[in-house]
Amino acid sequence: MLSSTAEYALKAVLYLANHAEEQPVRVGDVAEALGIPRNYLSKILHELARDGVLSSSRGKHGGFQLAHPPEELSLLTVVQRFDRIAEERSCLLGRPQCSDRHACAAHWRWKAVSEQVSTFFRETTVADLMTGTAIAA
Amino acid sequence: MLSSTAEYALKAVLYLANHAEEQPVRVGDVAEALGIPRNYLSKILHELARDGVLSSSRGKHGGFQLAHPPEELSLLTVVQRFDRIAEERSCLLGRPQCSDRHACAAHWRWKAVSEQVSTFFRETTVADLMTGTAIAA
DNA sequence: CTTAAAGATCATATTAACATGATAATAACA
DNA sequence: TGTTATTATCATGTTAATATGATCTTTAAG
Numbered sequence: 001m002l003s004s005t006a007e008y009a010l011k012a013v014l015y016l017a018n019h020a021e022e023q024p025v026r027v028g029d030v031a032e033a034l035g036i037p038r039n040y041l042s043k044i045l046h047e048l049a050r051d052g053v054l055s056s057s058r059g060k061h062g063g064f065q066l067a068h069p070p071e072e073l074s075l076l077t078v079v080q081r082f083d084r085i086a087e088e089r090s091c092l093l094g095r096p097q098c099s100d101r102h103a104c105a106a107h108w109r110w111k112a113v114s115e116q117v118s119t120f121f122r123e124t125t126v127a128d129l130m131t132g133t134a135i136a137a
Numbered sequence: 138m139l140s141s142t143a144e145y146a147l148k149a150v151l152y153l154a155n156h157a158e159e160q161p162v163r164v165g166d167v168a169e170a171l172g173i174p175r176n177y178l179s180k181i182l183h184e185l186a187r188d189g190v191l192s193s194s195r196g197k198h199g200g201f202q203l204a205h206p207p208e209e210l211s212l213l214t215v216v217q218r219f220d221r222i223a224e225e226r227s228c229l230l231g232r233p234q235c236s237d238r239h240a241c242a243a244h245w246r247w248k249a250v251s252e253q254v255s256t257f258f259r260e261t262t263v264a265d266l267m268t269g270t271a272i273a274a
Numbered sequence: 275c276t277t278a279a280a281g282a283t284c285a286t287a288t289t290a291a292c293a294t295g296a297t298a299a300t301a302a303c304a
Numbered sequence: 305t306g307t308t309a310t311t312a313t314c315a316t317g318t319t320a321a322t323a324t325g326a327t328c329t330t331t332a333a334g
Contacts, residue, residue, distance in 0.1 A: 001227075001229060002229065003291075005291075007230060027310085037294075039293075040293055042311070043313090049311095056312090058309095058310060059301025059308095060301060060303070061302065062301070062311060063311085064311090090138075093148055094139075094141070094144045105151060105267070106261075106266050109261055117250055120247070129243050130242070163280070165280090175324090176283095176325075179281070179282075179283095182281090194280085195282080196278095196329095198279085201281090
């Protein structure tokens with residue numbers, strides 16, 4: 001569903017959210033804890049920082065942390081830079097211009113499902129996925 | 138959502154379903170009509186034939202056609218050889234062992250959405266997407 | 275039995291995603 | 305002010321998906 005890059009981003013953000021006490025957290029620690037290639041993750045976290053999802057500090061005692069409370073951070077925000085999640089380009093058959101007005105063969109049936117996916121990413125927050133958080137259906 | 142290979146497969150199967158009169162249809166015709174690279178499509182259709190989705194005949198007047206009525210052909214069947222659609226490996230965070238018993242942070246929330254996607258591919262048939270077919274929600 | 279039209283197959287090229295390694299820039303602190 | 309720990313950046317390598325081109329095999333028709 002997600003590219004491995006987006007998956008790394010999401011896992012790392014979740015890790016930072018769950019380690020809010022020990023902020024900021026070093027790339028190396030996150031990479032080791034999650035089994036993600038270090039320099040690759042470094043680049044990903046840097047991009048998240050440029051997007052305003054994380055804040056970073058260099059030098060001794062530097063590292064990364066969430067820039068905003070996890071309740072205010074949707075999964076879509078974390079992931080959208082890396083994957084086009086069911087936003088706009090949601091045509092199952094890859095048509096550039098597939099819409100209600102110009103529907104492909106699969107449009108109406110797929111739209112219902114596709115919107116559920118979008119909604120999940122748009123409305124689920126990092127706080128919803130933090131360990132120790134009550135999970136309600 | 139789908140890889141371009143799976144998308145090609147689906148488009149081609151739909152094309153064959155919609156041209157049942159002129160069977161069998163040549164690879165070149167399908168490729169040209171859909172804007173898909175010819176030899177690449179040839180390989181894809183060959184794989185679909187090996188899976189029993191299509192039947193192929195060589196030589197003059199050869200080509201491809203559906204091996205079964207479109208009502209009996211699910212999108213999952215068409216696509217599963219090329220993409221792992223929400224079957225098994227459905228963990229959003231890519232955990233190899235994510236299940237109800239060993240749930241990742243996203244498991245329960247994602248499961249509901251993921252199952253809708255699976256169901257769509259499993260239960261929608263090629264007939265449902267054919268042109269001229271009534272579309273009911 | 276030859277020929278032409280079709281799919282089947284093989285070798286290779288291209289591209290983007292994923293990953294690694296080396297070096298530069300920055301900040302804390304002795 | 306120099307040393308060290310950290311992120312930032314750049315150059316390069318690897319791999320899988322996508323794509324192309326050439327050739328082989330099969331079959332219908334003349």
